[in-house]
Amino acid sequence: MKTVIFDLDGTLADTSGDLIAAANVCFRDMGHGDVLTVARDAGVALRGGRRMLTEGLTRLGCMDEAVVSQYYPVLLEAYGGAIAEHSYLYDGAMDAVDALKSAGYGVGICTNKPEALADQLLKALGVRDAFGALVGADTLPVRKPDPAPLIQTVRRLGGDPAATTLVGDSDTDRNTAKAAGVPSILVTFGPSGEDMAALEPEVLLHDYARLPQVVDLLLGPAGA
Structure with missing residues (x-):
């Protein structure tokens, strides 16, 4: 997968x-x-x-x-x-997740937030069940940018660590993907968006509507 x-x-x-x-x-x-x-x-x-x-x-x-x-x-x-008083999902994020899943990709989360808090937040936002795997900062003895949490997330999905991409918003995510030998997609609509180009990811993502197409180009169609 x-x-x-x-x-x-x-x-x-x-x-x-x-x-x-x-x-x-x-x-x-x-x-x-x-x-x-x-x-x-x-x-x-x-x-x-x-x-x-x-x-x-x-x-x-x-x-x-x-x-x-x-x-x-x-x-x-x-x-x-008070984990979700002001937090909100970015426009189009879950539409993109649903489209990726419908196309046959496995979808998971690898975060440096403690796993229990990440799980709590996702449930509060009503989207925990959309993700087949969740690895947090304390799931393993190491955290991003060590590649092990990313690889563990992929394996929990039943996927191939060599056939994945990491969507993130920081040098930590860029370095994690690089250490794992996989492409990174960095979003530009977060608070640090203007800094993403300097990190030279494989893709800069300005709108979640483009994500399914970008993933197809990076990884090839899910079933191929």
């Missing part, structure tokens, strides 16, 4: 609002008030909880790895308690 593997945050869904809200719970608890904003920090948010804490503390002039480690579990708890 040929497979198409998606990143989650910034690729299938814009989750920056809820992530930033969770980070600001931590900053308020520290006595700093709200430090991050969606307008300024959406791209930071989609790089994960530790990155948000690091960015905020650096901006405040009090960066301390021990504080990041102390508050990371607090952030995850806050995020899990």
